[in-house]
Amino acid sequence: MHTNSNTYLENKKMILVLGGTTEGRIAVQTLEEAGKPFYYSTKGYEQDIPLHNGIRLQGGMDKDAMESFCRKENISLLIDAAHPFAEELHRNVNDVSDKLQIPAILYDRIYPRIEKHDGIVWCDSFEDAVQKIKKEEVYILLALTGVKSIGKLKALWQESCRCYFRILDRESSRELARSEAFPEEYLRYYHAGEDERLLIRQIRPDAIVIKESGASGGFSEKVEAAQELGIRIFIIKRPPLQPNLLPVNGRHGLRRMVELYHPGFYDLRSGFTTGTCAAAAAAAAIWDIFNLDGTPRPPEFIVTLPNGEMIGVPVEPQKQRPRSSSVNDNWMVESEACVIKDAGDDPDITNGMQIKVNIALPFNMDEVNSGKQQDDYNIIIAGGEGIGIVTMPGLGLELGAPAINPTPRKMIEENVRMYLSYVGVPKMSNPIVVTISVPGGEEIAKRTFNPRLGIEGGLSIIGTSGIVKPFSSEAFVSSIRKSMEVARATDSPRVVISSGAKSERYIKAYYPGLPVQAFVHYGNFIGETLKIADELKLPRVTLGVMIGKAVKLAEGHLDTHSKKVVMNKDFIQDIARRAECGEDVSAAIRKMNLARELWDIIPAEKLETFAKLLIELCGQCCAPLLPDGELTILLIGEDGKIYV
Structure with missing residues (x-):
């Protein structure tokens, strides 16, 4: 065995991944997101895989070698991402985990269901x-x-x-x-x-x-x-699982298990979307209906995410028993369950809120007694308290419908379908109504983009992956896309993108005739927003930018978040010199703490030239992202003055 790094990572708790498979490759990609070192071991030499933080080990390990390596390199977590039929390796990982008391995660595969067939x-x-x-x-x-x-x-x-x-x-x-x-x-x-x-x-x-x-x-x-x-x-058949291995079957579940068993490897925890919470609550509500022997409800339920992987979601203890009623030999049973949303370390406005689901399950006794079934369950997803209603076009949802996007809607439906089938509910013509509620959602929604998007009375459910990555662009970019789609649906001659409320207030005065939906916030995601504009084939886009983001954008940074990029004073000094500012200006730039100080540092007679140069550089960075559209860039001064 040899390693491509001679670095001995003394006194650091490390992760060892046993791979060589597609799952091994995904495990590497998932761990690389943390920016921390880990070991990746393969038996053969064929797998070509880029490693930036990971340390490659090649040659394979038997049980004794694995145990020795774990002791020497202070391994505190094992990840078994080997082929499901690598039985000896799975046993070795299991035994080493047991002997050294190291948690071991099995990155298993997704196994499609195969219907019974004579062949x-x-x-x-x-x-x-x-x-x-x-x-x-x-x-x-x-x-x-x-x-x-x-x-x-x-x-x-x-x-x-x-x-x-x-x-x-x-x-x-x-x-x-x-x-x-x-x-x-x-x-x-x-x-x-x-x-x-x-x-x-x-x-x-x-x-x-x-x-x-x-x-x-x-x-x-x-x-x-x-x-x-x-x-x-x-x-x-695939071999049975080893008893000590903790199974996951996707990248999201792997990350959450690493967060749990190797705390600190990721700086921030991931979380669940509202759609995933609703799917778990629906599963718990169905379980309650058919839990006839009074067994305590499990603390979590397995939910299938849009990518097919399955992940456990904690649910709240049962608060009330299912309710039933009978009319003309037919009967209806209702049950409700709740999940407290855990968005991880993402600043999600709904973090900690109750996600409630009510299941209204009708039984047509004539259909039940006949033994005949429909082709599928008739599932209706409804919005209850705190879920907004769509009042404007452009979101891809029917007007008057609850603001639940197709992806989370489908995920909730499929999980309901899976649990109904699991407990043996017959497929009847009567609709099974799944009502999602978020108590307090109407008030919270006022602090979101929803009122501008034409979503009234509550929150929207828009997640696409089922998982919230901490401080990730996923949720925000998804909101941007929806805002851009609404803007396009208004047939506005121009869509105006700006960083937030302050810049938008000034830029609205510059375009007084545009509808309110034509103004979209990009936050820090300028590049992503322009890419969306290009995908939507928007003919004319105006980018409004204030000085703090402009000096970062001009240097080529399309994501201007302060955690990713800071202003480059050398770069700003160069622009000032090109605007024929003196050395006194350059010295003042060196001492400044905030980019907005430039409005006082740059001499009044040089401001127009400086602004023009800054806008030109921003244009050079942004124009390639909108090749078929007309891009206008406006620099917004602290007092609201617009520079073109």
Whole structure:
């Protein structure tokens, strides 16, 4: 084993990731966000992965080597992101975790659900697969199980049937096949992105054998291709989880587990969106209805996020029992559950608020007794107390509808559907009404962009990922996009973007005829806002900017947040010299603390020239982001004067 860094990180608690897979790559990307060192170990040398903070280890580790490394390098968290069939490695991680009392996270895969099908045979192991395939009339078998399975399926290709193995097109794989004395003529090579049907059509096997390798292993594509061509499928089940490993199946869950078990690695905690909180509350409400034996409600419920990963969300203890009523042999049961929103360390205005969900579940007894079911559940997502109503076009939502965007709406619906199916609720024609409420939301919404967007009476649910990244651009940029879409829907001849209320107040006087919706706040995200303007094909955009952001933008910083960039006094001095200001001005710039002091430092007779140069530099930075639109930049003085 060797490392690409000789640095010995003494007295630092470290993370060790065991990877080499797609999950390993995502784990690296997730940990790199922290800007802190960690170790990334792979058995082979083939995976090419950029590391900025991570330290690469290559060569693999057995149990003793892993234990020794963890002791020596002060490892306090293990992340197992290896292939699901790397059973020995999973056992080693489990045993080292148990012996050294180090928490271990399993970055597992997302496993698609496969409906029961006559052409599918599930196998508990490779040995079980060999026995079941031998019992069938399989003369030609295509194995999509990787080069390491050649030895495990030897009893088939030596005794039972002609076997083709698809392997990676690399010398190490060919060498392994040769070591098993497998005939090279029956090897086929994997080509990324290739339609699975091509190889199946070429070989025309009686059956294929695959591993339950998850979404990232192309599992669904293999199954669908074989089913479409009428080929029998033998599926080897993934090995059972090791008892000490804490499973996650996506980047968001991984980050939250690292935040929990390795505090301080990330400077700020992530959180949940309102949509995710609502999905968890809905799940808890459904559970309450069917919890007939009085078992205490679990402290958290699993929610499937828009990207398919599953994550646990804490729910509040049950406050009231479900209520039921009966009318004409039909009956209705209602239940309510609550989640306290945890936005992590993001300055989310709804952090700590109650997200309540009421489920009204009707039972049509004629349909229930008949045993007949509809194709799907009839789910209606409604807005209750504190959820705003859409009153203007441009948001992509119906006028008069609750302000719940398509992505969180779909996420809530799918989680409700999942839990209804799990508890065995029949699919009936009567609507299942899911009402989301945020007590106090109407008052809070007055401090948001909602009134300007035409959302009245409450908050909007707009999240896209289900997770709030602390101080991330995600929520803010999402709001910007919605504001820009509303502006476009007004058919305003121009959209004006500015940093906030103060600059907007001055710039509105410059464009008195524009509708209020034409004015959009970019905060610090100038670049993102201009990109959105280009995507929306806005023909004319005015960028209003005050001096503090202008001196950063002019230097090329499209995100002007003070935590990311500070003003460059040398750069400002250079602009002043180009405006033919004297050395006394340059000396004053060196001593200033705030950019707004420039209005007093630059001589009155030089202000127009200085402002023109600053605007020109801002334009050079911004214009490429709006190639097909007309961009006007206005510099706003402290007294409201506009420089063009």
